[in-house]
Amino acid sequence: MAEQQGSESKLIDPADFGRTFTELADKSQAVMGTLLANQLAHPAQGLMDPLHLGSAFYDLAAHLASDPLRVMDANLGLWNDYMKLWQNATLGALGTETTPVVQPDAGDRRFKDEAWTEHTIFDFIKQSYLVTARWMQSVVQGVDGLDPHTADKVDFFTRQITDAMAPSNFVLTNPQVLRETLDSGGENLVRGLENLLHDLERGKGQLRISMTDESAFKVGENVASTPGKVVMRNALMELLQYTPTTETVHRRPLLIVPPWINKYYILDLRPKNSFIKWAVDQGHTVFVISWVNPDASLRDKGFADYMLEGPLAALDRMAEITGEPEANIIGYCLGGTLTGCLLAWLTRQGKAGRIASATHFTTMLDFSEPGDLGVFIDEPTLEYLESQMEKNGYLDGSEMAGTFNLLRSNDLIWSFVINNYLLGKDPFPFDLLYWNADSTRMPAAMHGFYLRHMYLENIVRKPDGITLAGVPIDLSLVETPAYFISCREDHIAPWRTTYLGTRLYKGPVRFVLAASGHIAGIVNPPVANKYGFWTNDTLPPAPEDWLNSAQRSEGSWWTDWNAWIQPHAGEQVPARMPQGDTDAPGTYVAVRL
Incomplete structure (x- = not known):
């Protein structure tokens, strides 16, 4: 031309x-x-x-x-x-x-x-x-x-x-x-x-919009690259232990329970914004659950199985490795909901001491106001989803991704239509969007239980509302010290709803509100000095009253969390090197749809 x-x-x-x-x-x-x-x-x-x-x-x-x-x-x-x-x-x-x-x-x-x-x-x-x-x-x-x-x-x-x-x-x-x-x-x-x-x-005839140059990233090389070992594997998860970067570490290890709707490495994208690496650098012995990307063979795995074969099995293995019977735990989103159920499950059996403290990242325990996601949950829609999952054995990851993208359609759909199809440009390499496109499936039994009992019926907040592995779950019995971090612009777990969860526990609770959304508000390292966060030492019944009397601080909430967890982390002991035949990030995370 x-x-x-x-x-x-x-x-x-x-x-x-x-x-x-x-x-x-x-x-x-x-x-x-x-x-x-x-x-x-x-x-x-x-x-x-x-x-x-x-x-x-x-x-x-x-x-x-x-x-x-x-x-x-x-x-x-x-x-x-x-x-x-x-x-x-x-x-x-x-x-x-x-x-x-x-x-x-x-x-x-x-x-x-x-x-x-x-x-x-x-x-x-x-x-x-x-x-x-x-x-x-x-x-x-x-x-x-x-x-x-x-x-x-x-x-x-x-x-x-x-x-x-x-x-x-x-x-x-x-x-x-x-x-x-x-x-x-x-x-x-x-x-x-x-x-x-x-x-x-x-997309095999369905439009699957490219959001990033997926060839620019490889799990284990330039994302999910923090050194460590796989120290346990079962049907639902691989347990990763990370290599220490300090000569001594806190006595109590730290377990991170990510959501299985997405993969764990949102907390380990790159070294400069990796929460996992940062926690290791603060002297924590960090373990992370890397969930399997299930197929139809795991269709009967339920919510209780995810608890028993996930964090509970991980805690057992961590005690064997470190010799410490107690641990701190972090649950992110759905992983935080599972963590709350685990706390109640252990408390009911007189074993609450196994967890010294619990941190909830953008976690809903009371689902009474689930935000825009609530429009997708009603009896007819659930019956349709359950019939689809019954045929396939799982809910396809692309359906979940499409739903989440609709919550921010201008940013996650139409901006790419303009860039890719009208301007004719290739999408920019972006690690977060690479992770966002790395979808996972949901086993039929687990996901049906989750949507029905939590989103539709909202009975987890009720004493003995659900039973897991033969044990009634009552969040009001939990006395474990808890830290809730939520995000002010979160479209997936609205902060006013996550705040309601702080009213369910019996023990001491600290609630912190970060700026930005479900991901950016959490993945906000101190070196970036972005966004800011709000703190308040009181917990009034109404979330707006909490915010009106809260104090705003600049920078990352990570430092506030680290100061909070210090008393629960224990004294310093010699660093523990992970032992295993497979390097982190393991094999489960590498399975793509």
Whole structure:
């Protein structure tokens, strides 16, 4: 293709452009053939409505029809906003400064390009979209008589619709994409189609959006690379012990129980942001559970099995290795929920002393307000999921990943649609997104138990609400000192909900609130000096009262946690070297879907 001088746009060579698109058409035909074959093999799959969105929006329409004045007021408001917008656009075209009718939120990165503000047409497109989106949300929110769960579902998926309709997601209404198209002579769209076909091919007919350059990372080399050994293995987990970096260590070892919805190495991405390496450097003998990525053969493994063959088995092995009968424990997210159940299980049997202290990373024990994830949990949806898991033996990791991505669709879906398919760029190598794409399956028995008894019924918080391995679980009996760290912008475990868990334990509890979200708020090393955190030595009943009287500190909460755990860690003893035939990170973590 011929390129004009300077920064002017390229001229498209029709022959070159035609050859490229012919090649892409051939590839498209093959990919679409696979997609069609999949649909023919599963004809009902595309017709199902497992979330019952049709009935939810039907209920909304019925309630709105009974309140025409509400709809009329909303429409009048929309009309008034459009009149102001047209007036401002006319005045702006004449050179008169105006006040915007609506502005995007401060954190909305979709409209960061200067053209969205400086160019009259794009500013009008942006504000038209924001006005319409605001109108749609106002119509569906607060509808009298609508069931609360249905209202939440309608509100959530209305946001998904408005996010999908954003002008930034389309070629002709995104100024950055238009510039790139003109400057490259359309090469960006050709590359974008290649990326789209690659992702369809990679997903075997389903779109699996590439979020990072996965070839840039290898587990055990540039992620999950902290030195150690596998010191135990069973059907559900490998236990890793890490090589000490200090001559002496605290007497009591530290066990980390990660969630098995994702892999453990979110806490060991790179040396500079690895919580595991940092804890080792602070003189802790660190053990971590690396969960298996289960297949159908583990379909009958339940929540109790994860407790018995996970942290309980790990504690036994740690006592053998270190000679110490007591340990400190950290549970992250679902791993923290399991940790809470383990504390209650041990307490009921008079063995609470095995755990000197417990730390909960972004953990829900009371699921009464689960946030946006709650819209995916109701009886009909669970019945559908259980039927799917019964057939497969597990819940596929891609379904879990897709659900979590919807919680932040602009960041985790649409930004990549724009970058990969419209701008035609390759995704940037990013270790966190590599981990995010490294999905795991959920065994049918365990996941059904978890969703039903915790999310749907919320009975773990009730004394003897569930029974694990023959022992009724009562969190109110737990006297083990506990540290709760939650994140203010967490979409997965909302901090106001995790705070409710502090009210369930009988023993002393410290609650700390970090800035940022479910991952970034936790993986925040002191050297980064980012975000900050809030502390409060009191635990009032209401989370807002806690925050209003909390003190904010700069930097990482890691140092606060380390100061808290010192009295529970014990005196210094000679460092313990791990013994084993397999180097960390072991074999289980290497299994990818």
